[in-house]
Amino acid sequence: MKAILLDNIEHDLPVVHTDKKILYWLSTVDHKAIGKLYMLAALLFFIIGGIEALLMRTQLAVANNHFLPPDAYNQIFTMHGVTMIFFVMMPALLGLTVYLVPLMIGANEMAFPRLNAFSFWMTFFGGLLLYFSFAAGGAPNAGWFNYAPLNQNNYSNSPGINYYAMGLLLGGIGSVTTAINIIVTILKLRVKGMTLKRLPLFVWMALVNGFLIIAAMPSLNAALSMLLLDRLMEAHFFNTDAGGSALLWQHLFWMFGHPEVYILILPAFGIYSEVFQVFSQKKIFGYVFVAASTVAIGLLSFGVWVHHMFAAGLGNTVDSFFAASSMLIGVPTGVKIFNWIGTMYGGKIRLTTSMMFAVAFLIEFTIGGLSGIGFSIVPIDWQLTDSYFVVAHLHYVFVGGSLFSVFAALFYWFPKITGRQLNERSGKWFFWLFVIGFNLTFFLQHFLGLMGMPRRVYTYQDIPYYTLLNLLSSAGAYLMAAAAIVLMYNIYKTMKGEVMENKDPWNAFTLEWYADSPPGEKNFVDIPVVSSRRPFYDLKNPHNRDYD
Amino acid sequence: MLFVWGNLLKVSPDIPLQSVLQSSSQQAEEINRVTNYFFIAAGFILLVVAVLTAYVLYKFRDNKKQIPKPLSSKWEIAMIGIPTLLVAIFLYLNIKTINLVEPDHKNETPDVIITAHQWWWEASYPSSNVITANEIHLPVKKKILLKLLAADVIHDWWIPQFGNKMDMVPNQENFLWINIKKPGEYYGVCSEFCGAQHTHMRLKVVAQSEEDYQNWLLQHQQPAMNAASFGGAQLFISKTCGNCHRINGTAARGTVGPDLTHLGSRQTLLAGLLENNIQNLENWIKDPQQIKPGAYMPDFHLDDSTVKSIAVYLNSLK
Numbered sequence: 119m120k121a122i123l124l125d126n127i128e129h130d131l132p133v134v135h136t137d138k139k140i141l142y143w144l145s146t147v148d149h150k151a152i153g154k155l156y157m158l159a160a161l162l163f164f165i166i167g168g169i170e171a172l173l174m175r176t177q178l179a180v181a182n183n184h185f186l187p188p189d190a191y192n193q194i195f196t197m198h199g200v201t202m203i204f205f206v207m208m209p210a211l212l213g214l215t216v217y218l219v220p221l222m223i224g225a226n227e228m229a230f231p232r233l234n235a236f237s238f239w240m241t242f243f244g245g246l247l248l249y250f251s252f253a254a255g256g257a258p259n260a261g262w263f264n265y266a267p268l269n270q271n272n273y274s275n276s277p278g279i280n281y282y283a284m285g286l287l288l289g290g291i292g293s294v295t296t297a298i299n300i301i302v303t304i305l306k307l308r309v310k311g312m313t314l315k316r317l318p319l320f321v322w323m324a325l326v327n328g329f330l331i332i333a334a335m336p337s338l339n340a341a342l343s344m345l346l347l348d349r350l351m352e353a354h355f356f357n358t359d360a361g362g363s364a365l366l367w368q369h370l371f372w373m374f375g376h377p378e379v380y381i382l383i384l385p386a387f388g389i390y391s392e393v394f395q396v397f398s399q400k401k402i403f404g405y406v407f408v409a410a411s412t413v414a415i416g417l418l419s420f421g422v423w424v425h426h427m428f429a430a431g432l433g434n435t436v437d438s439f440f441a442a443s444s445m446l447i448g449v450p451t452g453v454k455i456f457n458w459i460g461t462m463y464g465g466k467i468r469l470t471t472s473m474m475f476a477v478a479f480l481i482e483f484t485i486g487g488l489s490g491i492g493f494s495i496v497p498i499d500w501q502l503t504d505s506y507f508v509v510a511h512l513h514y515v516f517v518g519g520s521l522f523s524v525f526a527a528l529f530y531w532f533p534k535i536t537g538r539q540l541n542e543r544s545g546k547w548f549f550w551l552f553v554i555g556f557n558l559t560f561f562l563q564h565f566l567g568l569m570g571m572p573r574r575v576y577t578y579q580d581i582p583y584y585t586l587l588n589l590l591s592s593a594g595a596y597l598m599a600a601a602a603i604v605l606m607y608n609i610y611k612t613m614k615g616e617v618m619e620n621k622d623p624w625n626a627f628t629l630e631w632y633a634d635s636p637p638g639e640k641n642f643v644d645i646p647v648v649s650s651r652r653p654f655y656d657l658k659n660p661h662n663r664d665y666d
Numbered sequence: 667m668l669f670v671w672g673n674l675l676k677v678s679p680d681i682p683l684q685s686v687l688q689s690s691s692q693q694a695e696e697i698n699r700v701t702n703y704f705f706i707a708a709g710f711i712l713l714v715v716a717v718l719t720a721y722v723l724y725k726f727r728d729n730k731k732q733i734p735k736p737l738s739s740k741w742e743i744a745m746i747g748i749p750t751l752l753v754a755i756f757l758y759l760n761i762k763t764i765n766l767v768e769p770d771h772k773n774e775t776p777d778v779i780i781t782a783h784q785w786w787w788e789a790s791y792p793s794s795n796v797i798t799a800n801e802i803h804l805p806v807k808k809k810i811l812l813k814l815l816a817a818d819v820i821h822d823w824w825i826p827q828f829g830n831k832m833d834m835v836p837n838q839e840n841f842l843w844i845n846i847k848k849p850g851e852y853y854g855v856c857s858e859f860c861g862a863q864h865t866h867m868r869l870k871v872v873a874q875s876e877e878d879y880q881n882w883l884l885q886h887q888q889p890a891m892n893a894a895s896f897g898g899a900q901l902f903i904s905k906t907c908g909n910c911h912r913i914n915g916t917a918a919r920g921t922v923g924p925d926l927t928h929l930g931s932r933q934t935l936l937a938g939l940l941e942n943n944i945q946n947l948e949n950w951i952k953d954p955q956q957i958k959p960g961a962y963m964p965d966f967h968l969d970d971s972t973v974k975s976i977a978v979y980l981n982s983l984k
Contacts, residue, residue, distance in 0.1 A: 268860065273784075359836075365838070407742060407746075430840075431833055434765055434768060437764060442757055465726055465729065466728065466731075467722070467727045469723070489708075495700060496760055497829075498701050501686050504857040568686050569685045570826035575855075580680075581682070581683055
């Protein structure tokens with residue numbers, strides 16, 4: 119494919135109000151500013167979603183607690199899940215993608231800068247609309263996957279689920295338009311010499327992720343539209359009392375929902391691949407495998423959704439087929455762990471905060487991935503699905519996989535984005551508090567699941583060990599909250615501090631570090647022709663260049 | 667005060683710990699065999715990853731050697747080959763086990779039909795016209811087929827010691843085989859989120875020897891005893907309780923709420939929420955939303971003496 123650099127792209131862009139702060143942020147189409155907006159929005163919703171998690175863990179700290187009434191608890195656990203998935207992890211990872219992809223491929227802008235701004239504001243307004251439900255008579259209360267017919271008017275008569283549907287539709291439009299933008303940018307705006315075989319792995323993951331989003335979102339958007347028709351215009355798609363189908367919703371939702379899991383983990387894989395290379399000062403072990411297996415994951419991820427429905431009574435034949443596909447997808451996903459360990463092998467490892475999160479991810483994601491393989495084995499799924507074991511599993515994947523990557527990215531690219539380096543000492547406090555709190559909270563929940571505690575209960579009876587394990591789990595949640603405060607204080611102090619001199623503090627390999635830190639309004643004044651997978655490394659080591 | 671300790675619910679009965687790792691049915695035994703293999707394999711893989719990570723960190727942290735040596739790409743073959751092999755083995759075990767645990771149920775007559783409601787369980791025994799709620803009696807050492815239905819939203823049958831769970835989906839008939847190994851009380855809970863009181867949708871199976879089970883069925887086939895001596899019997903009808911609840915042998919024929927024909931013989935009320943005694947029955951009838959917020963039982967604003975008579979009557983229905 120022909121690689122071109124549109125270095126005149128900024129001439130077409132509207133004048134930005136650089137002098138007025140608020141007008142600047144509202145009107146900007148600069149991919150770096152929009153990337154930051156995404157991340158700030160993610161931070162805002164992370165704080166809200168985190169407070170919801172603390173409320174839940176406070177309610178569950180002891181047996182038969184009356185801290186929250188049942189309906190409030192049901193709204194809060196629903197909002198926690200929806201917020202963290204759609205308005206924290208999605209914008210955080212898409213924001214990093216939008217910020218970094220043009221810089222990594224030597225472009226000065228995204229392919230469609232105005233569309234980029236549109237995507238962000240759609241996503242952000244989607245989140246605001248979702249939260250408006252609290253003021254409009256009650257938040258959605260049927261869980262983040264919002265099963266029919268519980269999502270129908272006869273069983274949830276507050277308007278919350280209407281806001282759920284509309285908020286996610288807006289967010290969905292934002293995600294699809296960003297995905298189109300990312301794909302076109304990667305395919306059309308690469309600097310001379312950057313063939314697809316030389317793309318940084320983060321960009322490879324972003325490319326596959328773009329296709330995943332475009333293919334997965336329509337199923338959710340269709341389901342949400344049908345749900346709105348059911349609730350507002352008395353259609354009968356999912357209304358079982360009028361002959362609708364309960365399982366149709368599950369199929370449509372998980373046809374989106376399982377690829378969504380990969381949408382949230384592929385950018386994370388990209389981040390880890392960059393972090394492991396730089397902090398081991400070594401090329402990735404198995405570049406081709408990592409890139410190609412991601413394409414395989416992308417395709418396979420559309421054929422595994424029924425493993426969320428093994429207990430729905432679809433029959434042994436269907437279950438066996440989806441068990442096979444779900445186990446198959448585990449292989450390319452799991453083998454990457456060994457690629458990263460192989461990358462560290464023989465390298466010069468620097469255990470910065472960023473690298474520590476990447477290393478912790480190896481263990482946490484292996485735990486979450488292995489329990490995931492457990493759920494692809496139908497009899498084990500029959501036993502443990504919808505119990506606290508599944509709560510533990512999904513948090514090991516989403517937190518130990520995706521969220522840790524955001525933290526690794528934050529510490530790694532903070533100097534790039536702000537020109538300031540986060541305090542490492544404080545960063546390590548944050549790391550240990552968060553990782554210990556995380557494992558305390560969620561590892562114990564495996565045992566609660568094995569002891570028969572179902573998920574989504576607002577309280578539990580005083581069964582032996584339940585209170586002890588739940589109390590410890592809640593204590594872990596408060597440790598994570600303390601860690602988050604340490605992190606925010608670190609960010610605040612760093613932003614008040616001096617801009618650093620060294621624009622390449624980690625001795626990095628990829629082109630974003632060739633630009634200034636923070637990059638100027640135009641990313642690159644001049645740009646070298648790329649001749650390998652590590653163009654910035656080549657520039658710094660002209661006598662020891664890569665040839666690949 | 668941050669924690670409002672639950673004094674109201676202190677009367678709830680003690681429930682022993684029952685975990686999925688104890689196999690009280692043949693199905694659970696088959697499933698746990700695979701589960702054990704899986705935990706061993708998973709533990710081994712986790713150990714390999716942890717040891718490799720620790721070793722690499724220990725060996726190469728702040729490494730001073732000049733030229734890092736790359737790993738041979740032959741390792742990739744082992745990296746992909748071993749997990750693929752493991753996955754193939756478990757796929758075989760998987761398919762074998764599900765066909766053993768849940769064989770075809772076509773042309774089989776279900777022994778018990780369980781219908782899940784928001785937020786209680788109805789059990790009917792087609793061979794003997796017995797209908798009961800929440801405490802389900804089943805025979806041991808016999809392969810029994812449950813037919814699982816849902817009256818409103820999706821619910822899920824799960825007794826951890828019996829192994830597999832099964833969703834109960836509106837407009838759909840699901841089936842589950844159970845072969846209980848020995849008599850006892852087995853506890854479970856609805857495992858698909860089903861609304862406000864999902865938490866208090868507990869379930870108890872009383873597993874009995876064939877003889878005890880037949881006796882129980884015989885006793886529960888009887889209509890409610892002649893209770894004319896109780897004022898509560900008339901009140902139950904005149905205060906319209908019978909529009910929702912059925913008491914076999916009386917004019918109360920409602921099917922919306924749980925069957926109360928032999929309520930007095932049950933140990934708990936409200937799907938495992940409260941111990942079954944007159945005081946709890948009174949509290950419940952007096953203010954249902956206080957006890958189980960969201961439940962469909964309306965508050966009839968009955969005066970204390972009416973409530974008392976009805977509670978005494980219901981408690982007498984052994």
